[in-house]
Amino acid sequence: MHLDHLTPRDRELFRRFGHGPAVRVPHLLVHRAFEQQALAVPDAVAAEHRGTTVTYGELNRRADRLAAWLRRAGVRPGDRVGLFVRRSIPMLVGLLGTLKAGAAYVPQDIGLAPAAQLRHVIRTAATRIVLTQREYAHRVPLPAGVCHLVELDDVDDLGDVSDVGELDRLYGHGTAAPDDGCYVLFTSGTTGRPNGVTVTHRNVANILLTEPGSLGIRPGTRVAQLLNIAFDMAAWEILGCLSHGGTLVIRGKDIAEAARTADVLVATPTVLASIDPAACPRVRAVAVAGEPCPRPLADLWARRCAFHNACGPTETTIVNTMQRHHPDAELLTIGRPTPNNAVYVLDERRRPVPIGEVGEMWAGGDCVSAGYLGDDALTAQRYAPDPYLGGGRRMFRTRDLGRWTPDGELEHLGRTDDQVKIRGFRVEPDSVSAVLESLPGCVRAVTLKRDAQHLVSFVCPQDIDPEAARGAVAAALPYYCVPSAVLPLAALPETDRGKIDKAALLRLATGDTAGDTGRDARVGVVGA
DSSP: OTTTTSOHHHHHHHHHHHBOOOOOOSOSSHHHHHHHHHHHOTTSEEEEETTEEEEHHHHHHHHHHHHHHHHHTTOOTTOEEEEEEOSSHHHHHHHHHHHHTTOEEEEEETTTSOHHHHHHHHHHHTOSEEEEOGGGGGGOOOOTTTOEEEEGGGGGGSOOOOOHHHHHHHHOOOOOOTTSEEEEEEEOOTTSSOEEEEEEHHHHHHHHSSTTTTTTOOTTOEEEEOSOTTSHHHHHHHHHHHTTTOEEEEOOSOHHHHHHTOSEEEEOHHHHTTSOGGGOTTOOEEEEOSSOOOHHHHHHHHTTSEEEEEEOOGGGSSOSEEEEEOTTOSOOOOBEEOTTEEEEEEOTTSOBOOTTSOEEEEEEETTOOOEETTOHHHHHHHEEEOTTTOTTOEEEEEEEEEEEOTTSOEEEEEETTTOEEETTEEEOHHHHHHHHHTSTTOOEEEEEEEETTEEEEEEESTTOOHHHHHHHHHHHSOGGGSOSEEEEOSSOOBOTTSSBOHHHHHHHHHTOOGGGTTOOTTTGGGGO
16 A cells, blocks of 8 residues: 555565665674673683773673672663763673663763753663762762662672572573663753663664674774764674674774774764874774765775765664765765665655655664653654554654665765755755865865855865855855855864764854853864
């Protein structure tokens, strides 16, 4: 019924293009893959940070000790444990110990998150236990009598190491199930309050334990850990590495230092643009997601290593499409659905559009997360029954615009909520930025709506000629797409998740920079 309006050829291509390969996932609980590595290579280095290392065997022992304590404290499958930490080896102990106890971890960067946000996270996730580090314990706003604080520096003081299987038999509550939460991430909400997204073990294992999401990581592979733990791509770095026996290179303040010795990088384009590929001779695989990737950046890295351009919001588990990009490719696409996943390009009535036409991308399959924590109304708005997979499955409305190329790859064409009206015309700002990024020497561009009559663009580096840039847009796009101003900057400001800080740019465009006083325009709080 949903395909009756399509030609027979488009029906066939809808089915062929829209579904990733059906692949068996070796573990449905992602920490089981880590435990397998701990048994196989106990003396291999699991992680290093600022001169300190930990082996797989030792990391597994510490995580077991924490899991045993959490079980005794009453943590059960379905519970959520706060993980309010900075990048460190104790961060890994807390993450794995929580999973081994059967709970979902709720990550926040304790060095960056404001107290109001932490209180919101504790309240919304109903966390009874928060794990942190002694240095930052004073920053955790604990509700009186409701929440218990555990300092991960003291894991060895939590009691004897107990066999988790023995605890299962003693307390009779077993481990987590594949559809239980693995982590809860808080994303920016339209109300101004972050929304908690529950991502399950099945979701996570499906992307990290299959190709191409596994990124070829194996024992001995060095994976840089660059990103904020509260960002879903950090799970790709951390769990993707530890589930395959690699060594996680946890960065300090210097992103480039960690990248220099890594074999694999996972980053947003903004973070990747801060790294010189010539200084990273070991890197053999790079994956980017989280925001549109400029073509010059993709080409630069693709000439040196396997470069994967990927896409997917938190609600579809890190990424649900990937493509290995080649510099001589006609287009930079976001590729095809990853294994056991589906992508549907639909119209406003949720019907497939003909192949090659623009529509809104909906995601289906094992990537679709469990929904928004404590917000059934929002879940009902964004998640819907999947009529194409059926069987009670759900699909997620990404709000990303896209279309299929003739050979079955997806072009990302911006977001439905990014489209703006300028002088009555509908404009896609990313199309303006794409023209600017095609200019010689331009490494990044962002275009925003300043008011109902004007667009403003920001480009870097600072030596881009603004008038030449406006002229390039005028030559390529309709007059109403030409920005009234092009502002060259040495670098673009970043959010704490490594994406372009559009709010800061808009303040700059309107002259309201009071909130940016003293802020580093390049790395902002990302470099912290």
